[in-house]
Amino acid sequence: MTYLVTGGSGFIGSHLVEELLKHGHSVINIDNFDDFYDYKMKIKNTLDSVKKSIDFKFSDKKNDIASLISISKSDRYVLYYQDIRDKEGLEKIFKNHQIDLVIHLAALAGVRPSIERPLEYEEVNVRGTMHLWELCNEFKIKKFVCASSSSVYGNNEKIPFSETDNVDHPISTYAATKKCGEILGHVYHSLYHIDMIQLRFFTVYGPRQRPDLAIYKFTKLISENKEIPFYGDGNTARDYTYIDDVVDGIVKSINYLENNINVYEIINLGESEVIKLSEMLSVIEQNLDKIATKKILPMQQGDVQKTNADITKARHLLGYEPTTNFQNGTKKFVEWFLRK
Numbered sequence: 124m125t126y127l128v129t130g131g132s133g134f135i136g137s138h139l140v141e142e143l144l145k146h147g148h149s150v151i152n153i154d155n156f157d158d159f160y161d162y163k164m165k166i167k168n169t170l171d172s173v174k175k176s177i178d179f180k181f182s183d184k185k186n187d188i189a190s191l192i193s194i195s196k197s198d199r200y201v202l203y204y205q206d207i208r209d210k211e212g213l214e215k216i217f218k219n220h221q222i223d224l225v226i227h228l229a230a231l232a233g234v235r236p237s238i239e240r241p242l243e244y245e246e247v248n249v250r251g252t253m254h255l256w257e258l259c260n261e262f263k264i265k266k267f268v269c270a271s272s273s274s275v276y277g278n279n280e281k282i283p284f285s286e287t288d289n290v291d292h293p294i295s296t297y298a299a300t301k302k303c304g305e306i307l308g309h310v311y312h313s314l315y316h317i318d319m320i321q322l323r324f325f326t327v328y329g330p331r332q333r334p335d336l337a338i339y340k341f342t343k344l345i346s347e348n349k350e351i352p353f354y355g356d357g358n359t360a361r362d363y364t365y366i367d368d369v370v371d372g373i374v375k376s377i378n379y380l381e382n383n384i385n386v387y388e389i390i391n392l393g394e395s396e397v398i399k400l401s402e403m404l405s406v407i408e409q410n411l412d413k414i415a416t417k418k419i420l421p422m423q424q425g426d427v428q429k430t431n432a433d434i435t436k437a438r439h440l441l442g443y444e445p446t447t448n449f450q451n452g453t454k455k456f457v458e459w460f461l462r463k
Contacts (some may be wrong), residue, residue, distance in 0.1 A: 333367075
């Protein structure tokens with residue numbers, strides 16, 4: 124099979140690409156190497172995902188990405204330096220390849236920056252996603268996996284969060300764009316019969332994790348003996364989901380779409396284990412054998428109090444069963460961080 128993966132050089136995307144290639148599939152990776160974080164991390168992600176163990180010589184972004192495109196290309200893998208806001212550029216890619224299924228992971232991420240740059244988040248997460256659906260319709264691609272987010276639940280008072288819960292009250296622009304994606308996705312399914320699964324990811328972590336996320340940020344600052352920003356009283360809680368479990372859920376979603384028709388589903392992918400911020404910090408401290416110096420700060424706008432996934436639907440429909448608890452997953456992450 125030939126899969127198009129958007130954001131395939133990012134955290135989740137590079138792990139998914141690696142898994143798809145391992146099982147003999149062909150992958151078209153679209154990534155714009157956005158400056159949200161250092162593009163060099165994405166280059167390393169890409170090389171890891173295609174099993175290229177080379178001493179990459181960095182110079183400047185444009186030349187580095189051109190080199191990466193050449194180095195990484197094979198008979199089953201191709202990388203395009205492409206922004207999903209550019210529909211004409213996307214169309215050229217769709218014309219060049221016979222695509223069986225699209226896995227759309229590219230997005231402007233981050234709750235807090237979305238509040239500062241709402242229009243840009245709309246352009247990428249809503250309009251960019253619609254470009255992909257328009258092209259799927261034009262080129263008769265009828266299978267689509269889309270990344271949504273647990274942030275759509277906002278401060279939902281019912282625990283755990285279920286796909287049938289009302290999600291009409293997002294508290295960040297990022298969450299609102301993901302909710303829009305779910306609604307518009309149903310429109311394209313209804314009008315053009317694109318079979319689709321929208322996956323609500325719950326705080327994914329692990330090797331290659333984005334540096335702006337708490338586990339990475341805390342690990343880096345503690346290892347450097349620097350003060351960490353600690354928001355609130357430590358009682359906010361998240362359902363942390365290890366990267367291998369999320370990739371397994373995506374692959375199972377792909378398999379479900381390939382074996383079924385007339386599909387539109389929204390599915391939680393979480394670990395179903397709630398970890399408080401204070402506990403998360405304690406586990407990192409134990410793995411680093413260091414004590415953090417905390418700078419206590421107030422809660423930030425857009426942050427939710429707690430997330431917790433009801434994964435009953437994922438278990439029933441996909442056969443999804445997470446296997447990595449937070450303690451083991453954090454140990455693996457810290458080991459990766461210390462040797463990278």
